[in-house]
Amino acid sequence: TALKHSEVRLRQSEALMVDTQGVAHLGRWDWDVTQPTAVWSAELYRIYGLTPETYTPSYEAYLTMVHPDDRQRVMDATNRVFHEHEPYSHDERVHRPDGSMRYLHTWAFPVLDEQGKLRRLVGVCQDITDRKLVEEQLNQLNQELEQRVAARTGRLETALRDIETFNAMVSHDLRTPLSVLQTSLKLLAPEASELGASAPVVGRMRRAVRSIGLLVDDLLMLARIDHGPLLEREVALSEVCAEVVAELRETAPDRAVDVHIEPDMRLIADPTLLRAMVRNLVGNSWKYTGQAERPRIEIGTVPGNHGLDLFVRDNGIGFDMADYERLFAPFERLANATAFDGTGVGLATVRRIVERHRGSVRAEGALGRGATFFVSLPAAAWAGEPIRISAQ
Secondary structure (H helix, E strand, O other): OHHHHHHHHHHHHHHHHHHHHHHHOEEEEEEEOOOOOOEEOHHHHHHHOOOOOOOOOOHHHHHHHEOHHHHHHHHHHHHHHHHHOOOEEEEEEEEOOOOOEEEEEEEEEEEEOOOOOEEEEEEEEEEOHHHHHHHHHHHHHHHHHHHHHHHHHHHHHHHHHHHHHHHHHHHHHHHHHHHHHHHHHHHHHHHHHHHHHHHHHHHHHHHHHHHHHHHHHHHHHHHHOOOOOOOOEEEEHHHHHHHHHHHHHHHOOOOOOEEEEOOOOEEEEOHHHHHHHHHHHHHHHHHHOOOOOOOEEEEEEEEEOOEEEEEEEEOOOOOOHHHHHHHOOOOOOOHHHOOOOOOOOHHHHHHHHHHHOOOEEEEEEOOOOOEEEEEEOOOOOOOOOOEEOOOO
8 A cells, every 4th residue: 555655656746747847848858878869858859849759869860950050069068078078058949840949948967987987968958939039029129229329329419519510600600790799889888878869779789789698608608518528626615606796796886785605615516617507596696686675695505415505595586486397497587587687598507517517406485585596416525525526
């Protein structure tokens, strides 16, 4: 009885092993190298699309089924097993009798006798066709994606060259006639009182030419932000802020604006872009405090997510937070700002400069209650050592 139970368990184990091999698409083979033929498992016959009745396994017959491009590699691996007793593991392609091709991964292991002489080769083949087909599809998709990226990159490079050409044209072809107009109107200014009813027209022309000049300058700065290397230099930020405020005071000597600048602010950034950022932020506050009874601007730092954030705060006209999404868009001007001169490019320039330094800018405000702009830059610290901004 015990013997019968053992036989039953053995048959069950063999059946389970066969089922497992079928699920995993694993076929076994065993070759006594002193014999011309090998022994294959049932699953291996299924993998090759053959039957024991129609095919007798042998090394020579097996080689005829291997894809011609893989055949030499298979022969070299087999020779190494015979002469150097090195096992091998590789992918290969085989053709079935019905003309279909399958991808196999084959393992082969040498079995030596006590004298170290090769006696048998045993191995396992796994059908990996489904995996290979998926890999080929992914490779094809990757190639198509790379081609699309290359084409898009080419279009972007062409667009950038067009922008550079446009910048050169604007800088030369448009700035030159503007300079002529500005000079001519300046010469007419002393005689404006003698022009009678035409005098206001000259004033409007001067303001229009000045606005166009400012717009050209802003467009050139906006276009140049993403071009050229980002130079890292240690910059005394407090001093830059003070210089910008001094320039603003020169343009409006009759204005009494209370400006407070936190001392000893230093960081490492591109000096030219940093000055442009400060000029636009502080200039924005300077302009929109024009109607305040006691205009005040504060420039300093507050705790932020990455150490400290720079802020510029004013008590000017402010803005409605419902319009926040339009605040940093180029050429967008909020309803309460149309009474002030401007091109609608300044805050867009600030955002582009900050993003070029891998930072972010945000704002808080309320109508009639001023606005605060926060600049967050990748930082270790502002106190003691200068903050370092990593360039892209």
